[in-house]
Amino acid sequence: MDARARRSQEKLRSAVISLATDTPISEITASAICREAGVTRDTFYRHANSPVDLxxxxxxxxxxxxxxxxPRAEAIGDGERALLEHVQRRAAVYRGAMHPLLAAPVRGNLEQSIRGGLELWARLHPHxxxxxxxxxxxxxxxxxxxxAAGTVGAxxxxxxxxxxxxERAVxxxxAASPEWWLR
Incomplete structure (x- = not known):
């Protein structure tokens, strides 16, 4: 991705996060994101199919x-803690994407990220x-x-x-995870 496209992507990401902090994602339009980001609708649709996808x-x-x-974590709980710190920092955004479950693209990406983390953990700790x-x-x-699906549900x-x-959530x-992940 060239520098200009990367800047547009970052503006769009920042705009949707900013708007979704105060407004449920189902109520946010592409036009509102474009206004917030200072980009055109064409630019929006080059980077996303919809506000929820963005x-x-x-x-x-x-x-x-x-x-x-x-890769530097001593225990799998360190990764879980880092993930939950992110979720807590963006709690309003995540809650605004729940009806009653997370919107499918948000849930899917969260689950895919957790899968990737678990795959990496297993590769780093094959024992x-x-x-x-x-x-x-x-x-x-x-x-x-x-x-991963259980973690998203939790x-x-x-x-x-x-x-x-x-700490309680971690x-x-x-405690609900198979014990072998905790070795």
Whole structure:
């Protein structure tokens, strides 16, 4: 992506996050985002299909930055904590994307980011992975999908409850996880 397109993308991401902090994403129009970002509708549609897709992309970019903690993490809870800190920082945005579950693009990107983090964790710590998963790639993908979807569901409940206690949320999510992830 060239520098001009990257600047437009960043303006659009910033605009949708700013608007979604105070307004449910279902009520935000492409025109409002364009006004906030100072770009044309053509520019908007070169970067996104809809406001919710743009929001999902913006949040995913932030999660990608947050997840850079994983290679240096001492325990999987460190990654979980970093993710929940991001969610808490953007709680109003995430809540504005819930009806009652997260909008599909936001939920899908969040789940995909968690899957990527779990795949990386398993690669970095192969000794934790049970033999049944080491010998069966499809089984490992299923275990990762199960853990990622469950984590997203737990995050949705945490957001719905309005709980601000990140440590408690990390503790609950990890307690609900298969013990081998925690080794």
């Amino acid at each position: 929001l999902a992309d913006a949040l995913s970019a932030e999660i990608d930055e947050v997840m850079t903690v994983l 934790i992975v049970p033999a049944v998963f080491m010998a069966d790639e499809a089984a490992m993908r299923m275990a990762i999908a199960y853990a 995050i949705e409940e945490w957001l719905r409850d309005g709980d601000e206690d990140i 503790e609950v999510i990890l």
